[in-house]
Amino acid sequence: MSVIKDLEFRGLLHQVTDREGLEKELENGMVTLYCGFDPTADSLHIGNLLPILTLKRFQIAGHQPLALVGGGTGLIGDPSGKKAERTLNEQQTVVNWSNKIKDQLSRFLDFNAEKNPARTVNNYDWLSELSVIGFLRDVGKNFSINYMLAKDSVNARLDAGISFTEFSYMILQSYDFLNLYQKENCKLQIGGSDQWGNITAGMELIRRSGEDEKAFGLTIPLITKADGTKFGKSESGTIWLDSDKTTPYEFYQFWVNTADADVMNMLKYFTFLSQEEIAALEEQFKTAPEKREAQKALAREVTTLVHGEEAYNQALKITEALFSGNVSELSANEIEQGFKDFPSHTMESREEVQLVDLLIAAKVSPSKRQAREDITNGAIYVNGERLTELDAVIGEKDRIEDKFVLVRRGKKKYTLIRF
Structure with a gap:
């Protein structure tokens, strides 16, 4: 099955520019693609996990992923999906966060693959070299105000107000795509559906820059729960990928407590289980939902993927000890995790x-x-x-x-x- 059809089966294909052209490009050989991650905190969270795993799916299919850490754009702030201006962080803070995020990304992508090794890039490396005059003349001239105002990321903020700083974010991200296209032969950018305007703006900049070959854009849906609430938060707050911020036990509990209405979709989104394996779990779910085998499989797969098998086994041990009341076998570390929110x-x-x-x-x-x-x-x-x-x-x-x-x-x- 092609990677595009696999994404479609999993409900991860939200928008794609020229699907037929992209599928031909992917069939003809290795395609380099990228996705950007701005360092807005010292850790990524499970909202970032979906695009990371999408990059991984492309790599498994034989293509080369570039994970872009937004050390430059992180100093500016993306208005997409935000109702108010972001607070700007100090440069050294963004540098520190960028390094941590780079380390986290290396857990998921194969940087040692023989034919298509993943790489991380940091847009601070090229954005910091731009002069104001050069940027305005060579890049800014390709964007009309009307074109930018029509984009949802900007239009949604007009009533509340948007600074020139965040208004220019789209142009900076577009320049990222152009730079990677020219220097890395990167032809595809992926992102969440809120990034569609930024992605298509980058494709437009590539076209206006006189490039002969075509670039492509693809977005995955922003995940919400069946009840319409935001995905990625628990009662105690955001679910982080950093084990110091969200323990493996808390992480496991988040997934094992997935609602029945959401669990099959989450298995498709966040695991690498095959269609046959997912179908078998769905059958078990229909015949014996009280056993929660689908939730257990989801929690096992995602916890192992993010934190490793040892951490998964530890989370399972804590869970079973709490259920049985037999806590004497727990280590101090396991007690620290399992009873973090207890009196x-x-x-x-x-x-x-x-x-x-x-x-x-x-x-x-x-x-x-x-x-x-x-x-x-x-x-x-x-x-x-x-x-x-x-x-x-x-x-x-x-x-x-x-x-x-x-x-x-x-x-x-x-x-x-x-x-």
Whole structure:
């Protein structure tokens, strides 16, 4: 199956310029393509994952992907999809973020492929060399104000206001395409559907610059959930690709909790499972949705892809421990991940403490009388073990890797005790 037809099957083909021409170009040999990622934070998030994986699909099909880090355009700010002006970041901040994003991109694309190795490029390398006069004469003259005003990214901001800085973003991105076309023989730019105006503007600049061969543009849809809400956020916020910002356990939980109405689409979008494998999961989903096999497969595939098999196994171990209540097998790192958002209490002293006093100090029980009742009634568990002795003492032997003690009251009310 061709890469274009595969994208179509997966619902990832939103818009394409001259589909027939692009398919012929792809059939005739290796095509170089690119997608841009502006460093607006110190990590990419799962909203960026779809275009990254689309680049990967093209690479698997034998084409060469360029992952463009917007070290230059990141200093300007893309108005696409934004209702208000972006806050401009300091140059050194953008440089630091660019380096981190470059490292993240290297996880997904094969930079050592023999015939079509992926590469990262940074548009600061060529945009920073432009002079104002040269840019206005050689590039800006190719864009009429009317042409730019007609683009959705600009038109949508006219009422709220748009600065000349963000107004010029389209021209800078267009110059990226021209530069890569001329220096890297890059004929295809891909991006989210909000980038259609910027992509077609780049194609227009290539045409106006007198290039003989044709360039192409392709967009993938911006993902929303079946209920119309924005994809990519959980109750605790954005789902990042950086494990320090979103732990592998949190990442796994985001995917395994995918709604039934969304899961089959997400399997097509975010995994490299074949049509046959997806069809088999869909059949399981229809006959036994309560087993959530589709969600488990989705969480397994994406977590392994982003964080690796070891992190996936760790996330699964934490999940099973929380479900069973058997938390004694968890390491300190796994406890840190799994109980990140649970109530916690920090003990200032490492001396032994009476269990009753610990329950009061950590606000597990509201009073001494209630603490005693909870213990004698068998409602208190320490590191997964039920304690029923009123004179029980918590000491060094109970601390997991000398850092944590997990107290549970009842079936699910955990409190993390830190030392």
